Amino acid sequence: MGIIDRIRARMRTKFININPHNCVACWKCMEACPKNVLGKIEFLGHRHVRISNGAACIGCKKCVRTCPEGCIRANE
Numbered sequence: 116m117g118i119i120d121r122i123r124a125r126m127r128t129k130f131i132n133i134n135p136h137n138c139v140a141c142w143k144c145m146e147a148c149p150k151n152v153l154g155k156i157e158f159l160g161h162r163h164v165r166i167s168n169g170a171a172c173i174g175c176k177k178c179v180r181t182c183p184e185g186c187i188r189a190n191e
């Protein structure tokens with residue numbers, strides 16, 4: 116897997132994609148996800164959600180419904 120694919124894999128699963136721009140690091144999406152697909156980036160002041168185990172995503176979209184900032188969307 117090339118670096119672009121690796122970066123992409125942190126931001127999307129087969130079912131959903133994350134735009135971390137407006138993420139306020141409330142972690143509500145992580146709490147909502149039944150499959151522990153989501154994880155945290157906490158690095159030099161950057162705090163936002165990422166995909167930590169995309170293969171486990173079942174497409175339930177609980178994360179999409181839970182995010183108060185609209186950062187997570189169903190793939191088209």
Ligand code: SF4
Binds near residue numbers: 147151153173
């Ligand atoms: S769609 Fe469901 S399983 Fe996939 S990341 Fe969101 S909450 Fe988790």
Ligand code: SF4
Binds near residue numbers: 145
């Ligand atoms: S629920 Fe939304 S704002 Fe909160 S951590 Fe998840 S993506 Fe970020």
